[in-house]
Amino acid sequence: GIQVEQSPPDLILQEGANSTLRCNFSDSVNNLQWFHQNPWGQLINLFYIPSGTKQNGRLSATTVATERYSLLYISSSQTTDSGVYFCAVEGNSGYSTLTFGKGTMLLVSP
Amino acid sequence: GAGVSQSPSNKVTEKGKDVELRCDPISGHTALYWYRQSLGQGLEFLIYFQGNSAPDKSGLPSDRFSAERTGGSVSTLTIQRTQQEDSAVYLCASSPGQYLEAFFGQGTRLTVV
Numbered sequence: 001g002i003q004v005e006q007s008p009p010d011l012i013l014q015e016g017a018n019s020t021l022r023c024n025f026s027d028s029v030n031n032l033q034w035f036h037q038n039p040w041g042q043l044i045n046l047f048y049i050p051s052g053t054k055q056n057g058r059l060s061a062t063t064v065a066t067e068r069y070s071l072l073y074i075s076s077s078q079t080t081d082s083g084v085y086f087c088a089v090e091g092n093s094g095y096s097t098l099t100f101g102k103g104t105m106l107l108v109s110p
Numbered sequence: 111g112a113g114v115s116q117s118p119s120n121k122v123t124e125k126g127k128d129v130e131l132r133c134d135p136i137s138g139h140t141a142l143y144w145y146r147q148s149l150g151q152g153l154e155f156l157i158y159f160q161g162n163s164a165p166d167k168s169g170l171p172s173d174r175f176s177a178e179r180t181g182g183s184v185s186t187l188t189i190q191r192t193q194q195e196d197s198a199v200y201l202c203a204s205s206p207g208q209y210l211e212a213f214f215g216q217g218t219r220l221t222v223v
Contacts, residue, residue: 030209041147041199041217048211086153090209097143097166098203098212100153 006101021072023087031090114215135204
């Protein structure tokens with residue numbers, strides 16, 4: 001099945017810093033989503049972005065489908081940005097389902 | 111409803127007992143997914159429904175696990191003869207269809223003692 005790799009696995013930032021999280025995937029995809037898992041375990045939808053670029057406030061994401069990667073940018077980070085960021089993809093063959101990467105654990109310190 | 115709803119939020123059960131976990135998807139969503147997340151780990155795919163049928167059951171970890179969906183809506187995940195290694199958070203998601211944006215419920219935290 002499709003493989004999803006996220007980097008870095010862990011990231012520590014000072015409040016106000018910017019960061020880039022990366023998601024590589026091994027095959028063509030029809031769906032790519034970024035999620036933030038908060039300290040209570042809830043998965044929050046950030047972006048549905050199988051291709052192109054989107055922005056939402058301090059967050060933006062870019063997926064280059066032809067090169068099989070996606071980037072999540074966090075600008076002016078805040079302590080509330082802490083948590084785990086997951087990338088999940090859905091391939092375009094057969095009964096494909098959302099396959100998750102192992103996540104990037106982000107800690108933003110004041 | 112406004113979002114995906116899962117019940118119960120927490121479940122503590124004795125080893126060997128059966129448990130049922132419930133998922134109410136967003137109204138009109140035809141695709142429904144179950145995942146499991148052990149402590150500090152990523153999300154492990156369990157099963158996917160399109161309507162009432164489950165074309166992909168490959169993720170169920172053993173024959174103690176089963177799932178059904180009725181009326182193209184509510185889904186139940188049943189674990190028989192629970193074991194301590196079944197302790198995890200069980201997450202349900204729904205989407206309007208394959209390849210469309212999926213939304214997750216708050217999860218059911220299962221503890222087997």
